Amino acid sequence: MCARYLGFVLLIWFAGVTHAQNENVCRAPVLDGGYYVPEKETYFLKEELTYACDSGRKPVVEGWWATSRCEDGNWVHKPQCIDQNACLPPTIPHGKYDKAEDGWYKKQDSIFVQCDDGYERKDNRRPRCRSGTWSPLPVCERKRDSCSEPPKISHAVIIHQYKEVFSAGSEVQYECEEGYTREGNNIFCERGQWTAGPTCNESSADQGPPASDADVQPEGGDRRGSGAGSGKQPEVEGMGRGQHDPAVSGGQPSGGGRGTTGHQGGSSSTSDSNNRDSRPMLVNIQSCGARPNIEHAAVMEEGPMYLKYQCNGFYKLAGPDTVNCYGDGSWSKLPTCEDAFCVVDPARYAGYGLAAAQPEYMREGEEKHFSCTARDRYIYVRCANRRIYLGICCTGYEFQYYRPCYELRGPF
Structure with a gap:
């Protein structure tokens, strides 16, 4: 009887181990x-x-x-x-659509693309699967009256899911951390800018007298990410709003300052009668009014006296990433976002065997395989220094064993 019981227990244990494996x-x-x-x-x-x-x-x-x-x-x-004539799910920046159950789309299938909040379509044509590619794919562009991410407020978080762009009329609510009390209202996106936000102040501690003009710090004071205390002279920026010097800015106009009187880099270094530096005074960024609108960039970090910018994925930053507000209501030198991508245009590269399809963007440094006009052949393509480099059309077998498939020609 005991042997039969033990055998039953072992059978159950073995079945459990087999199931787990x-x-x-x-x-x-x-x-x-x-x-x-x-x-x-x-x-x-x-x-x-x-x-x-x-x-x-x-x-x-x-x-x-x-x-x-x-x-x-x-x-x-x-x-x-x-x-091979079916289509894979397309990548549409800032756009969404219904996904196929099987993960792919049959020939002649079409999809309806809807842009994310704060973006709009350039055209209303529906993409259709033709010979393994989508034609045409829509572009979701940011609306002019939308806002970038809301400003960062010390000791506060935003009670909303993170987004890079908010549509006009969006309302954002801040909540202060424990021990701090909110003073002020929620913020709204109006004409591409956020309204004034609240502050989070300690609930019970004595905050002392308010800051006076004497508390405003000169450049080189307490400033995160700006090389504080380096003793370097600021750049001389004598251009008025709307003006630019091609020799300095590369021919690209910079952003403006507050209202109609602010200007970018309007202050310069001078010396008084005692030969002491009279550097531009850094003040709270609220004193310069609206944030500088830098094309293809967004504010990624904000402090009381600075804004830190970052370019979008297909662009790279040129110039300082941190912008300050001067005491005369002008902004310090603004960065720009330079192209950091290539366009693979089939019409241009058809002579090298690249199959006919719609133009496709590649990020700087990206490498991909594209179909060739010859059946079951592919071509190796690289984007470097904003220029296209091409291999030769090879079969899948040749890519494994034939080195010239990866020897690039170009740039084109």
């Missing part, structure tokens, strides 16, 4: 129209396989070959070979 392994995928390596019956957790597709088909992700990984008994992603 099965949760961490994956069975070999069923891949219609393709092949994969290594070929095994089962794969352990985190183990990967690589697959490619037969002629007339392509993987369900970008590229002519793909890699999938075993995660908790399932393949991520699921290996699939689809018709």
Whole structure:
């Protein structure tokens, strides 16, 4: 009797162990129209396989070959070979659309694109899948009356999900950390600018007398990220609002200051009769009015006396990333955002074998494979220094063993 009971317990235990092991392994995928390596019956957790597709088909992700990984008994992603005329989900910056259940779209399928809050479409045409590519893909542009991320306020957080852009009329609410009390109202996005925000003050401690003009710090004082105390002279910026010096700014106009009287870099270093520096005084950024609007950039950090900018993904910053407000109501030297991308134009590169498709953007330093006009061949493309470099059209087999496939020509 005891032996029978012990055998029953062991059977249950063995079944449980087997079930737990099965949760961490994956069975070999069923891949219609393709092949994969290594070929095994089962794969352990985190183990990967690589697959490619037969002629007339392509993987369900970008590229002519793909890699999938075993995660908790399932393949991520699921290996699939689809018709070469089918389309993969497009990437539309600041846009969204209904996703296909299978992860891909059949030939002649169309999608409806809706732009994110604060963005609008340049045209209303619906993208359609044609011969494996989308034509045309819409562009979601930021609305002129939308606002960048709300200003940072000390000892406060925003009770909203993070967004880079807010549409006109948006309301944002701040909540102070424990021990601080909010004074002031919620802020609103009006004509591309945020209204004045609240402050968070200590609830019970004596704050002392308010700051006077004598408390305003000169350049080189307490300023985060600005090289405080370096003793360097500020740049001489004598240009009025709306003016620019091509020899200094590269021919690009800079932003303006407050209202109609502010100007960028309006203050300069001088010396008094005692030969002492009379540097531009740095004051609270509220004294300069509206924030400088720098094309392709957004304010990523804000302090009482500075703004810190960052360019969007396809651009790089040129000039100082930190901007200060001077005592005369002008802003210090503003940065600009330079192009950091390439445009792969099939009409221009068709002579090198690149297949006809719509133009595509590549980030600086990005490398990709594009289809060639010859069937089942691909070309290696790199974006460097805003110029396109091209390989030669090769088959999938040649990319593995034929070195010239990766030898680039250019720039073009």
